[in-house]
Amino acid sequence: MRLILIVLTGLLLLIQFPLWLGKGGWLKVWDLDQQVTSAQKKTDDLKARNAKLASEVQDLRDGTGAVEERARYELGMIRDNEIFVQILESPAKKSN
Numbered sequence: 001m002r003l004i005l006i007v008l009t010g011l012l013l014l015i016q017f018p019l020w021l022g023k024g025g026w027l028k029v030w031d032l033d034q035q036v037t038s039a040q041k042k043t044d045d046l047k048a049r050n051a052k053l054a055s056e057v058q059d060l061r062d063g064t065g066a067v068e069e070r071a072r073y074e075l076g077m078i079r080d081n082e083i084f085v086q087i088l089e090s091p092a093k094k095s096n
Helices: 002-021 026-062 065-075
Strands: none
């Protein structure tokens, strides 16, 4: 009786081995699923970035507002008859 139980347990382990560790086993499927999820997240992030860039390109093509904004903030340009005022904050004094 004991021998039959040991043989059946061994056969059960032999059957379970390919299920968990084989070529198409659960661990391999789980790993591939994680890779697919990671790739989908990266793809979604890149699609959002592309949409933002496409929107910016469209705005630069159609309107002058974006060009003016970039000229003001990145290049420090101003319009005719405007006065440029720059406010500098003083560094915070340390209290004793």
